[in-house]
Amino acid sequence: MENRSTLSVIVALLGMLSQCLTHLTPRITFSIGSPGRHLTRFSNHDVGNTTTLLLSEAGDMLYVGARDAVLALDVSHEDVITLRNKLDWSPSDKDLEQCSMKGKNIADCPNFIRVLQFLNSSHIYACGTFAFSPRCTYVNSESLTMSMKPDEGRGRCPYDPYQRNTAIIVDGELYTGTVADYRGNRPVISRHLSESRRVDLKLDDTLGWLEDPTFISSSYIPDEEKIYFFFSEVGREYDFIDKFIVSRVSQICMSDVGGQRTLQRRWTTFAKAQLLCQADNELPYNVLQDIDTLPPAEGVPADETLFYGIFTSQWSVNSGHSAVCSFRLSDIRAVFSGNYKVLNRDTLQWSTRVQEKVANPGECGLHNASDNALRFIKENFLADDSVRPIDRHLTMVSTGYKYSHLTAQRVQAANNKNYTVLFLLTESGYLHKAVVLQSGAHIVEEVQVFEQPQPVKSLKLSIPKGMIYVGTSEGVMRVPTANCSFYWTCAQCVLARDPFCGWDTVSRTCVETSNTQISLAQDVDTGNVKETCDRGTFTNRVRFDPNEVSAGELVSVALNEVVRLRCPAASHLSQQLWERPNSQLSSDLYLHLGDGGLSFVATPATLGHYLCLSIENGYQQTMAIYHVKQKSGPLVQTTSSYTALQTLTAAKTQAAPSPSPGLHSFEFWPLLKKTMQGDIEPTVSSMDTTPVPTQRGLNLTVWTPEPGQTETDFVGGELLHSAREPCYLKELVVVSVLLVLCISLTITMFLYVVRLHCRSRTVPHTATPSRNSDRRTPVEHEAPRRNQLFNKSNRHSPHSGQACGSGCNGALTEGNGHLPNTPI
């Protein structure tokens, strides 16, 4: 028991440590309706659950699998998405009646389209759940009419619309991963639509090649004529842990035609391996959520094909976190050509015993092999090694966002270097654009795509058109992959570190790198404005000269009034600071607010000029200048005179309904931009000395505190606040060490007492271990699991440990209790 609690404490500490080490904040937020990112939406009152997306090669037509319908959407126009054609395909009333008589919820009985693939140049192959009785059909891609009567879709499409599946058509043959029965417990990976002398194939299911899998995705690798399937399942090789989920990659060869006697009409090339998304000494992120294939750059060997996957964790310590791991095809190949685990047919236990290799599992072209070889193949399908991420590194860990879907793109930057850009969809409805860098991931921006959480989503990237499509229960959203014109100065353009965008020094605009041949100012790796925007001639910011900028926003105050000055943030990653000419801002007089603002009491000493600066990545910008003056007249006006306040609160309430705290849009940016364009020539060298807003500028300047206004409810305030929170690493380590010492002491004392107690007893204890008497809390459950993870070779049994909890501490007196591997 003590052991367990020690462990859970350590695990919790580990969790906190990892949390402490990673802070990934999107640099900028665009909420729904924000002018900086124009979203196009398609929705139609009689079209729902638009969650299967298929894009034509040129990116002009988007085919959508919806509820009781297949749609062809014309996406070639910039402003609108129009419905070109619609195929209605719904179960009859009789089908629906039968469906609900079988005890199914009537809302789940429609035909949810779950397979949508191009079959050839003229036809699409579509399958739907069809009232829990899946059907498939051929659809003409022009007219969107069925060209044949639908036939049975068993093994191609799930029965239950909530079950995940995967399907891919290559050379006219359909490869699927789905469950093939009504109850949902017969998973298969199979091939259909095979013609001429080839036969349809499926998995042999006598030995449990799959264990309650959730299919995620499939990928065709042309170079080796293989299809890879990605899924998560119960990891039977970890049978000492209850229902430990593992993520898998499995392969089959397209040339496979099954064995002649053994493995007839069954795969002879199926092999699977564990995908491990785990950093050293940390809990694995074991549950795969989505994975995308990034083909190699032109002229680079297929071995460099990369797979980017989102993983979450089965354990509550990491709940709400997600990790992105990337895997290299060459590493997957190496694992499949290595050793395989051995399955004991009687006990169904796995071991890693070295054995004579009768055949090479996973090898293509084994269909003519001997029965003996095929029997070997049949039993050896789980690779001994796990596929580890590139450089044994997690690409990205997010503690604040739970990602569900992703898509990856290689983007050629202005310096001709290629960067991987990931588009990640959060559970709460934001699309993050992250660029993968040597130093870690940088989230360039987040765009809100839906407001209500959506049960089933899908994501499709159109590289030729630079668009992302998000299919949800309610409709299809289109989001441009970038909007460079949103950045209106070189500094903004460079600080964004967006490989899509670079600064054109001739036209003085931030433009898409792909649209131009001229060299652009861009620094994706470090975002260094000084070096990039004004190479060589950059002068450091001159000190504030009150004569030069005597203007500034005029703030008239009465003495002893509390003054609050605002400092808008340039981004979620910037920090604001305040300066006064020739005087320090002593902490006795000034209060720095969480949102970057400044508060003080108006006294003769505090009247004068104030300069608000924003610093990001070592670059300083003047965001506002204020001139605080004493009011001349005897009339003391308060809040009513500050129209600014009202403007601000109005803007804020518009942007308010944000699902996660701290995510607000930069609604004031357009305002700021207008001011800038109107008043200042935004030249590079003047940028750092010229204040952004001027006399005529931003009205969001000063206001007296209102009841109910908190310090951190301004744009990005909270995020910035948390980002600046110190990391108590050292303290944590010291505390952990002390804690471990304390616990060891307690254990020693406890053992001593128990020993005395045991000696005094005459009758031996009779408690017996029983699986069913398991009454541990979930937290207690997890501790031994982790224990096992940390000591894979050292097989303690959680059950023997538990039995001892009720009597003498058996685990410690009897040594490590061996418990037979009990099948789950």
Ligand SMILES: *[C@@H]1O[C@H](CO)[C@@H](O)[C@H](O)[C@H]1NC(C)=O
């Ligand atoms: C890009 O941003 C600019 C400036 O905010 C805005 O005017 C424009 O509509 C945006 N374009 C798109 C396609 O979102």
Ligand SMILES: *[C@@H]1O[C@H](CO)[C@@H](O)[C@H](O)[C@H]1NC(C)=O
């Ligand atoms: C595509 O496949 C369909 C269904 O098998 C067939 O009717 C059609 O002729 C094929 N089209 C082409 C161009 O091969």
Ligand SMILES: *[C@@H]1O[C@H](CO)[C@@H](O)[C@H](O)[C@H]1NC(C)=O
């Ligand atoms: C970057 O990608 C492009 C397009 O795939 C390719 O032509 C180019 O060779 C790549 N550059 C590098 C440095 O890999």
Ligand SMILES: *[C@@H]1O[C@H](CO)[C@@H](O)[C@H](O)[C@H]1NC(C)=O
């Ligand atoms: C495998 O057997 C088939 C006939 O069963 C034969 O046509 C083919 O050539 C054989 N392939 C190899 C590689 O021996």
Ligand SMILES: *[C@@H]1O[C@H](CO)[C@@H](O)[C@H](O)[C@H]1NC(C)=O
């Ligand atoms: C279909 O969409 C509705 C919301 O519009 C949602 O409640 C339901 O769960 C969805 N059904 C499936 C099978 O995704």
Ligand SMILES: *[C@@H]1O[C@H](CO)[C@@H](O)[C@H](O)[C@H]1NC(C)=O
């Ligand atoms: C700022 O205030 C001035 C005068 O109070 C007003 O004319 C102007 O429209 C305001 N600007 C904005 C953007 O609200």
